[in-house]
Amino acid sequence: MTLHMIEAGKPETKLKSEALQVLLERGLVHQCTDLEALDKTLSEGPVTAYAGFDATAGSLHVGHLMPLMTLRWLQRLGHRPIVVLGGGTSQVGDPSFRNETRPLLEQRQIAANIAGIRRSVERLVDMSGPDGALLVDNAEWLNEFKFLEFLRDYGSQFTVNRMMSFDSVRSRLDAHVPLTVLEFCYMMLQAVDFLELARRHDCSLQIGGSDQWGNIVNGVELGRKGDGRQLFGLTVPLLTTASGSKMGKTSAGAVWLHPEQLSPFGFWQFWRNTADADVPRFLRLFTELPINEVNRLSALEGSELNEAKKILATQVTSIVHGPEDARVALEQGDALFSGSEDLAEPTHHMGLNRLANGLGLLEVIVATGFAISNGEARRLVEAGGVRLNGQIVDDPRRQIASGDLRARDRLALAVGKRRKALVAFE
Template sequence: MSTYESALLRLLDERGYIHQLTDAAGLDALAAKQVVPGYIGFDATAPSLHIGSLVQIMMLRRLQQAGHKPVVVMGGGTTRIGDPTGRDESRKMLTDAAIEANIASIMTVFDKLLTFGDEPTDAVMVNNHDWLGQLGYIELLQEVGTHFTVNRMLTFDSVRQRLEREQPMTFLEFNYMILQGYDFRHLACELGVRLQMGGSDQWGNIVNGIELGRRMDGTELFGLTTPLLTTASGAKMGKTAAGAVWLNEEQLPAYNFWQYWRNVDDADVGRFLRLFTDLPLEEIARLEALAGAEINAAKIVLANEVTKLVRGEEAAIRAEATARETFAGSGAGEDLPSIATGPEGMRIAALLTEVGLTASNGEAKRKLAENAVRLEGEAITDPAHLVLPDEGETLRLSLGKKKHALVRR
């Protein structure tokens, strides 16, 4: 039973978002008496975020649902540096134009999940390049650098693990934690932000920002992290054998997105319903208690609800209809991923990878050898098998029982 007074922490606790809090009592008291602006930062390294970031976006949604103000920080500045957390090598440098294009693309998902505007609890989106890009190097060293010790910075997991593995870390990356700390301080001064949220791997960076705000301005700031999200099998959330599960339609068709949630492990259904949907907790308790084959009904609800939130209701309806048609064996649903071979045709191993059923040609060859590939229901084992549909013909390509695609000329 939650002992929190504020609607915010009760909601986050009941839904399973809380892993660490810097000062639970202090944040609870603040949230019970006033609107708390809280932020999460997202670097723009690709045109879309993947579902590993969805728990953070949903936490901003919960913040707003509890009567507080979400602040979305796009990392136009920090993307130019690269967060070393959990990485063995430096991030690839992107051009300014690429970063701006990525931000514009990523914003479309936030528009679906948050209400933006000028009211006290309306969400706002800001770009940290607007302030980080204006900082002079000497000014940064004098104003901020004196509050960080190299001794402490070397103890942070993002640095320590890289050094222990004898993987080089550039001085550029070493500065990332300083800039993220400065973000928190800047947002506190300019927008009244009092809370930073993030994944558990961001704990050190968040604490840095809290200490910087206290030392420079005497401001009381708070931090909250979510548990590391893994599936019941222990895999990191957001990754599959075929690659990342992207939030944007351009990077991943709605059917594939829906199918990811439809195929989650039975043990993950209740937890994912709490984190990624707005269904009432009583209904979630009923769904996760379903046993045997009935749990599949709960998985369809999960897939529909998450797809509705991220892609829209029409996309969810289409995806479920396609799944029903596909798995009933009565046809090939039009919402399945599709590929055109061209007049020359394509070898089946390349075709599997191009359409996204496998992550590489090597995996495609393994699946073919395992007798897991069907073309129009017929097993294919030869990687060099040429697929060339007739003009106007549509073929169904299947990998196992759950992955399907359409092949046209």
Template sequence: MTDILDELHWRGLIALSTDEEALRAALAAGPVTYYCGFDPTAPSLHIGNLVQILTVRRLQLAGNDPLALVGGATGLIGDPKMTAERTLNDRDTVAGWVERIRKQIEPLLDFDGPHPARMVNNLDWTAQLSAIDFLRDIGKHFRVSRMLSKETVSARLGSEQGISFTEFSYQILQGMDYLELHRRYGCVLQTGGSDQWGNLTSGVDLIHRVERRSVHAVATPLVTKADGTKFGKTEIGTVWLDPEMTSPYAFFQFWMNADDRDVIGYLKVFSFRDRDEIGSLEQELVQRPAARGAQRALAEDVTSLVHGADETAKVVAASRALFGMGALEELDAGTLKAALDEAGAPELQAGEELPTYVDLFMSAGLVDSRSAARRAIGDGGAYVNNVRLDPGTAADARAQRDELLHGRWLVLRRGKRTVGGVEIGPA
């Protein structure tokens, strides 16, 4: 590997740093112990958090020692948002989220190699800390004028909502985390998103004041989309790492749908492909954009990282089968349901007799009218479960219950590319 900072720059992963030349020297003399924090403010991490986890992994692969902090303490407060106060969650809820998030991070780092990762929880050093000790030992090193200058704090102060002392104090807690990890493990580098820069530098300043030592911070840029919409959001909401909150099929499709203008940048950030591989995919994108080879490589890489190779294989099989390039009958019920949910398949109630094929195509949104459904069938371009409907007889025919996949679903297709489906309730 090239110098790790050069690699991170090439991947577009350094937006801000405290003293890059000093950090470069420290990394060259390595190994460096570093950390990144993740707050349990939801039951799952999302793909924005994945930027940080994979940056931690890149530094680990370069021969450094990572600490992954899941904030059992800071998660009880929550990092201040630009808009309004966070809803405070109870202790049992946050403790449960800590364990869920630990399990999401662990498969993405190496805990057994020459530079094993270590999971830490900031509740371990804050739970027994009294308010008086916190104010005397930590709070006295923070200057209110500097705290007020933090972007999120200043934005909230000027808003109608204002900011509570609880959220205002968050940067002190994060600074204390860095100090504690520096004392316990010799940690000298913290990474995080650029929106966390004020919190990152709080720790750097605190260690300098208390220990009289210089440490480092590096911030990654916020990932953006070329069309101006928010990265990591879809019509159904946030793209989560938890398969129960975002199915592996929907997760895969999010990456497959990446804009041509974005996909190479995403490959650099979210995959471990090297410069030559990404360069080849970029060339293919220019020469054959319709093939979507870069998007497919991205989707397969990231889905395999998060959900595993077996789950990715199921998703790929489902994607192919929906478009007539594989056997729908071989898909398990969960994967088929996820694929049809992503296609927007409605659930229909039916008695002993199922709707006509014309009505099914209307219900699935594949045509605008009954006459359009009849034309699609009559022209030989209508398929149910990848079987072409008879142009001469199917327009007035009804679907049969023995056609239902797993007793519940029909996959409908108009032409080669327009896919939908329906879920039929019990009689």
């Protein structure tokens, strides 16, 4: 099997398929199992491709946008995407490049997480019509296997030697962290997913993050050994900022795609605060603007670059949350960055009964995502960086009362110059 490494943003001039040309131009390709053969296959007609997401949380986060945008582009160019929600594999947990075992989830929690993830996925790919994207749960087949049957049919197709050669496994062993047999078998389950999708839906391409390379290669090899199928794997780059740090987390945690985990305005703010050096790359990766427009915006400098950041934030928010939420977020953002303390619409919601039970300022700061803990919130308050309804508050013991609420039971909170929230109590 030919393994192909791609230098991000460097299109291959000899490619025939529009799909690969676009993905490379947007910087969405890192590795491919056989670039030339995949290019030929994509140029000959529609291909079915999938990406899988385990239900380890109630929402996907911004790191998942890379494979989802890849599926979205493939669909726009005439190919069919499948999104696999890991109701089966979530019962095991992917150990790839982790220094600890994932906590095992109960079936009820997995089902609730899948429901939350489904909401984001349905916005990002078009599921309408007979050729629309498919949304499947791998529990459909993984839960049906009997242990000895699984070992007999698939265990002989994998060698421990080969599985231990992958970086995702070796990194765990090199760190002297125990790797359970349950976790070790995860890559077998993902490989079986690929083969099952190939058999059921003629799926021939798997998309995943760069940390999934070993798992994807196993699936490609299983397709060849088990059915004589030619399958392909393609990974997207690791999502990092220009400074080299892993992108997608803030002091308050992951940048979630579900509005109940992070409001559309909070999501918009994250992108509006993008570092200058990251704007060109993020415009390519996370918007569908034409490349010539991306290049124009990327060439802006100084204060004009702020307009490019607003466009980036609004475009990504529109894709993830819809055009209306993006419009409202833009209006709120204009108010925020103009220096106004007033936002047009609430960015967060809390129960009105919380006031009767005693609600501390620190708790509100954490709830809005401006601090990850009460300790961090306390430091912000003591440093004079927190304002309630435009007034500086320096007492970390401050309680929120009904008298603090403005019209329509709203509370304006600001931390520093750029982080502002309007909390509606309902």
